[in-house]
Amino acid sequence: MQFFRRRFPILLAFLAGIAMFFAQYVPAKPAQALYSGFIDWTIIIAGFAGIFGIISLTHYHMTKVRRRVPGYGFSVTTLTGFTVMLVIGLFFGIAQPNVKTAGDWMFLNLMIPMQATMFATLAFFIASAAFRAFRARTAEASALLVAGLIVILGRVPIGHYIPKLTDLAAWIMANPSMSAYRGIFLGVALAGIAMSVRIIFGVERTYMGGGD
Amino acid sequence: MARLNLNRLTRIAVVLTATVLFLLARSAFAQEETGEGAEPVGAGPGVLEPVPLTPPPAEEAPPPVVFPQPQNIHATDLPNDNGTGVALLFDKAAAENDRTYYTVSIALSAGGPFAEATSFGAAGNFKENFNKYYPGFYWFGRFRNPNTVHVAPITEIVTGVDEQGRPKHEPLTTGKTYYLKLAIEQDGETMELPQVFEAVPKQDWFNTALSNNFLFAVIFGAIILFFIARARRDPNLFIRKIAGLEAVDEAIGRATEMGKPILYLNGMSDLSSLSTIAALNILGRVSRRVANYESQLTVPCRDPVVLTVAQEIVKQGYADAGRPDAFNADSIFFLTSDQFSYAAAVSGIMMRDRPSANFFMGYYYAESLILAETGASTGAIQIAATDSATQLPFFITTCDYTLIGEELYASSAYLSREPLLLGSLKGQDMGKAFMMIVLLVCTILLTCGVVFVKELFRALG
Amino acid sequence: MKRFLEWFLVLDRRIIYTLVALAVIVPLLFPLNLRIYPTPEVESVHESLNELPAGSPVLVSVDFDPAALPELYPMLISMLRQSFQQKLKVFITCLWPNGVNLAPMAIDQVITDMKKLDPEFDVVDGEDYVYLGYQPGTVLVMLKMAQDIRKAFPKDVAKRETSTLPIFEDTWKLSQMKYMVMIEAGDTGDYWIVYGTTPNKVPVGAGVTGVMAPQYFPWLQAKQVDGIIAGLKGAAEWEVLLGYAGSATKSMDPQSIVHALIFLAIILANIFAFWLAAIKRKEERS
């Protein structure tokens, strides 16, 4: 039993990883068939992973309601919103062309205003931070603020009234800022390959989560 | 030993930068026009003889058409494919000009009906235009003698007609012999060469166009595994001092004088993300430092699993500092898992308890601005360490010190000395060292006009 | 003087919030109509689409949710408007589940507006455009689309079998797309470039939120991306290029005023902070 709990997943990760790695470099038909089959299967697994996220969310709020944890009233709101949308969405369907159902109505009048406004409040916080928090504490922070101020005005219609500002902002975006992000990207590429190698050779196991 | 040759590495890097500047000064050196990211040479027309400018003779019969005689015509399997392609190659004939057209026809048997497979002008279809099939020539051959060999790849054959009467194309079948013929059209008249060429498409088991990709993947993967193994044997591989960690110790020192609590956040994501693990490693060090002062360490969490791990780490930190009694479990508590309510609740703690130091470690999303702004307005010392590029600008302008991107992982490896983190950090450093050296060397070579070096790094995938 | 500086530096939040609210409401009610100058990045996307002959297949990936709607929805409208004007064959996919309803809303809105312009305008679902909906597994869907889009999306949103739709007759693979516009709010765009458009050699225009825009310039320099439509300003530029005043153009006035307000706030706050520190240092010394 111990084999299945610990050794088999690591061996499976290694086999799947090596097979998919070499499938990219071998144009022959059997390798391409294996590669295409693997993708079909993992798309279906990805669907189940999506559903797991939903189930754990409802599970979390149900335990909060059952245990009467303070603030469980809001969990009741979440669960009622969930069941109403689920019933309407499953039976009437959503996003059907030229058929408008209650599901589309809820998307338009509940989901859009709530999520869009939640992030729109950030504009107020940015303004208050601009007055009270954004200080040139160090030389680096002042360099950042100078570049930020040039871009804030330079990339907006009002910037055209200041000569050469939009060209300077465009140059900053296309050259120094681009080259720094190029350096970061190259670092991210190496980190990505290193992570993949660790997963294939079973050195990295955090993604498997607990349960052992 | 690794430490020694790395110093020599810096001296080489300095020398190389000096030569770059020297060369820049003398940049009047003969330089081919190789604009930034110029397209590979060869797509343009080959060197053609200048067309004679003498006026054509009056009503005399037009001169007999001179057909170009391509040499060394041969048919082979198309390399780097899954066995559904053949190719006809022949050298560029001297008499070619932009009115020459080649047509290759294919048939299932030597005498069988030949159907036209592909036709192209003399200016195109050179070997270097098909870098996917002939990468070797593309990388090394083409600069010496550009545009000399014509290639006609054929991957489909017409087999009958589909229901709308349009010819149905089918890929060639592996292992079947196909017969090719070449026809030349010059100034409107065509002549078909009598010879018939045979070719058998076969499957290829390694795509040579991806050799630079494969080489880098194998070598870099081996380096990573080598350093992880080495880090297991000797955990104190050299990592440079991280300035951010000094700032953390200094902030704790200044904060504990005032006796007010210290606030520590582990980021918004759960244990599956590297940045949360790094934040928890730094939490261990902070709790060891804070243990021998009176000030209280407050750690509000957003994820139940991270909460349990954080409690474990802080208790261990207090025990290591010899003050297990000072540890108070409910100073590490679960707040809420919703993004904005968590930020609002933490801002409430900042306004109420007025902590003297705030630590924002781990991965953050749009709500980080609320945390950093409230913290700055309470006048606390603030240190941030995150790898979320979109939130870094706000941390840098509102915090006293910010660890950027990979510094978060480096400090976690520096503190925990865990072979997995340490080994991959060193391995990635080797990758960066390789990039730095190649950047300098190749720039110098390119400035001097050696162009093919850049094509070695072109992805032909 | 010191009292004014101290008052300014800890200005009450409510004053700041009303200032921002006014800076948005007033220009919306009394528009200034500041002129919008298109940048080269947006022009190159507009040009690339303009050069496509009628009937060439084009892919639009709608990868955002209501959180980024004000910035990215106008881009989707402009893209559909230009594609329908040029009779391109439009394939629409969505890789963010919370944004599945956005494409039908946009299609319907563009059809209504185009019908207002010229009554006999007509676009047929399944021939001129198709909305393929959502599939989980972001990167996996892209790799499957490289092999066969009909297998990655067996049914379209109207529950019809994709292999029977006329639009899929001579286009079934990602590499057959003549151009792609991806409308991104997160890092799905990076996945599209690395796993989708670079291996299949599809020229792609990136419509992104302002937050992601600076990170797309390395892709632009490496020619892996054909152009960048950055945030609401990019959307407004595209509307100017297409010659109609959409919601993005109307937002440019308040955008400019709020930016000016924040620009002044940061500069004044920093100057006053240093000035106050100087006064305090002089007082301690005396």
Add this chain to the structure above:
Amino acid sequence: MAFPAIILADLTPRWLNAASGATTSFVNLPWMGTLGVWVAAGLTLFMFSFIYRDNPFFKFGEHLYLGISAAYLMCVLWHQFFKPKFIFPLLPFTDPTSATKLNLLVIIPGILGFFILLRLIPKLAWLSRITFAFYVGGIAGFAIYNVINGLFLPQFHSTLNPLSFTWLGFNNLVLLAGAFCVLVYFFFSLEHRGAMGHVSRIGIYFLMIAFGASFGYTIMARVSLLIGRMQFLLFDWMHLERIFPGAGM
């Protein structure tokens, strides 16, 4: 030009006639549209109340959104993924267009996917490790090739450019210096003293310019979101464009 949220106001009648032949539901009635705008405006004000401080209205909105978006995801997965890719291949007769052929192989990924759902039962949670190993291991496999082919090589290849005294040459130098110094800054195997110290300080300033650009653009993005919501409140809800000429969408 109709902003998305307000299309409901004039959308309903158009969908009504456009939906001829399709099932028309009570949603298409005109008053349902105006009710929708009022509900949306109410929720918008609830969420804006967070600016003052966190309060029950905001918590109500946030929790309601969590529930609805989770159910919305479930409906999307059910209609567009589960039925066409999992249920129809197993039971072809359920497919109304009866175009899906029987494909029993789909059962295997179905079982592996079901193992993920077992994580909720502690005793059987270990089964999910098999699925994660197969799924994450395989993706790691082809990720290596794609990261090198789509990210590392193209980006590195376009950083190698000749230097010259032209404007293009200067920009090439800026690109080379930026990428090189940022790499040195994130290099941890050498002390940042002497030459390395200076180069890494240049690297910091390149990073600061890049984060300055992100800083400016992020502010632009957040302000656009606010403008979008204000347009909804002013023109779709209060219809102020009737009073103020030239305003409106």
